[in-house]
Amino acid sequence: MYNVYEIRKQFPMLDGKKMMQGKPLVFLDNCSTTFKPQCVINAMNKYYMEETANSHRGDYDLMFNVDQKVQGVRKKIAEFVNAEPNEVVFTAGDSMSINLVAWGYGIKYLKKGDEILLTEAEHASNILPWYKVCEMTGAVVKFIPLDEEGRLTLDNVRKTITNNTKIVSVAHVTNVLGYICDIKGIAKIAHEHGALCVVDGAQSVPHIKTDFKDWDIDFLGFSAHKMCGPTGIGALIGKYELLDKMDPFLMGGGMNAKFNMCGDVTLLDPPSKFEAGTQNISGIFGFGAAIDFINEIGIENIHQHEIELRKYCLEKLEGFDNIIIYNKNAISGMLTFNIKGVFAQDEATLLNSKGIAVRSGQHCAKILNDFLKTPATVRMSPYLYTTKEEIDVFVDAIINGGDILDAYFN
Amino acid sequence: MPILTNEMMRSIIYDHSSNPQNKREPNDDTYEKIHMHSDNCIDDIDVYLKMMDNKVVDACFTGIGCTISTASTDIICDLMIGKNREEADYILKQYDNMLHEEHYDEDALEEANAFSQTSKQAARIRCATIGSRALEELLKDK
Known part of the structure; x- marks a missing residue:
């Protein structure tokens, strides 16, 4: 395996100074795109x-x-x-x-x-x-x-x-x-x-x-x-x-x-x-x-890192019955979920207000939702530079995130 | 209209998203209809407008949307009903100004003032205006 903290030093977007909504940026939308190391x-x-x-x-x-x-x-x-x-x-x-x-x-x-x-x-x-x-x-x-x-x-x-x-x-x-x-x-x-x-x-x-x-x-x-x-x-x-x-x-x-x-x-x-x-x-x-x-870094190590993060995330979410996970058994990093009674976009907006970037919606796979029986889902996707601390911030936000309208009124 | 507190604004948005009175099929086939969808949200709605003698007799919508789009479309429909075209246009213009942090006439917007802070979440401005943009188009068509 590799030292994720050392790896992060090579990424200007991960210099710890990037903020979103006044909070440190936690980027968990790596299926959409990824950050670039200085060498690139x-x-x-x-x-x-x-x-x-x-x-x-x-x-x-x-x-x-x-x-x-x-x-x-x-x-x-x-x-x-x-x-x-x-x-x-x-x-x-x-x-x-x-x-x-x-x-x-x-x-x-x-x-x-x-x-x-x-x-x-x-x-x-x-x-x-x-x-x-x-x-x-x-x-x-x-x-x-x-x-x-x-x-x-x-x-x-x-x-x-x-x-x-x-x-x-x-x-x-x-x-x-x-x-x-x-x-x-x-x-x-x-x-x-x-x-x-x-x-x-x-x-x-x-x-x-x-x-x-x-x-x-x-x-x-x-x-x-x-x-x-x-x-x-x-x-x-x-x-x-x-x-x-x-x-x-x-x-x-x-x-x-x-x-x-x-x-x-x-x-x-x-x-x-x-x-x-x-x-x-x-x-x-x-x-x-x-x-x-x-x-x-090694592609095998990257895969192992993502699996480990996902396992860690699932363990922390265990017992919270109001979270619906659509891909519990996938062998990759991404986690697709909804909070019961909360529209996916509203959850993503709440996470945005806490500095966390996730993707909500149909993820460009519009016909899959007929299968999932929900109009939209939230997707969290880590990559080789994602840390357990970032997963902690994410889990805390979806468990203790509070009211979705906090995003507008706090 | 008295200044709304944050708590009042929240409860207005919740009421109109959980129990939208104007989210219903139109009563007859004399309504003009427009389909609206959003490329950055799931919002996918049909908005209906019935005019008679230059007056909005009814406005309603069907479909799916997030909390912000459902509540805002419901409130905007409320604001349109009973207004003539000029009054309706004026309200929509004020609403658009508010969402884009420009000067606006607070008194014209009544409950729609609840969306005065939507611009804090820039990605959701399109959700808050999906219904108002629809009605603007429908009023133009007349």
Whole structure:
């Protein structure tokens, strides 16, 4: 394990001076985004202060060096998730990654009557691109039923999949309930039926070990900003032969080998073919620094730290019957709950008034609430820098928080 | 209107959120309707307005919302009923000014003064104005 107090010193947002509503900030909304360590900020600044040049067109040293560094980060990402460097496409984030598969593969290859399997627990970014594919191709979305606790089981995948299924697209860890599914097993079932397995890794890659090759999945999307990296950068990992046969959805500079006035275009090979225009270079450098930072702590240690915090939190909440917990058995950090008789947003506002940041609402998974039978929930999500003392502040606030209108009148 | 104490404001908000008199289906099909939802809260309501001879005959709403949106929409509906269009517009303008910490006519707002401190929780200003924005739109449509 690692010393969380030492780690915190590297984060400007955790310098102890940040206040919210006049109270020390307790940030427990890490499923939304995470704080950045100084090394990530430095890597980004360095590009602007010492290394600025475009990439792809290395006629001079400064530019050549940028190209080398971009390829270095690509390799780092590949190692981090166990894929090949030429299977790593830079994107603006997970939403763009999944959209790229939907537009570049789904719309090109799916046809009327084909099925796309999702679950009710998916984030909007893993549902709406597929609705678009259906609208444009005549394919249909089917939902794999969740078990009584909201988990995705292999049994239910087997029961739902048919030989018409062409894509199974699921989150490895869902963003409302935080359950980890057996993604390797799901990919195997998908392949047995001739379907591809697309994985939304937004909530898993930052927290648990990812193994693209061993799991034999076809596509994986994730965002840097949920793992201490910058916003506006992420990756799509795709099997090379699939990337090779799919279309880019941005055309422009840096992705074509040649073109002429007759409209003939020859595209570069993957992953360059998907990276039209000037890339988010400082973002890529920050992404690389974030991966170094996480590797130094160890992804297994991060996962253990979160599990420990969650266990600690659950123990402290035991016996308080007015707290409804929706994901008691999840093996991840996040805790999804409501206080009986209190609307989720009102609870979140009360916590805000105490300096505590949590997310309330549907967490961009609007159809899951039909399953949970509540219009909204509150989600507390820790990360590698969260301390037990912060959990204490949170638990005290939800147990002894007082009246929700205190937020306005105290 | 006498100045409200914090305790009075709390109890006004609680009364109107736990027992909103104007949260009901409209009586007939002569109401104008608008759907409102919030991108930062769960609030998802339909607001109805019935006008006759330039006068608000009734205003009501259905749907789900947090404490602040439910109570504020209920109170704003109360304030609209019986007013003519100009009076109604004036009240909504005062309410909006209050929420955004601008000068406003306290006397026009009656119980809606209970939301004078909503701006302390900036994320909830949209909840406190979801009903008033709906009625503003409905009054415009006439």
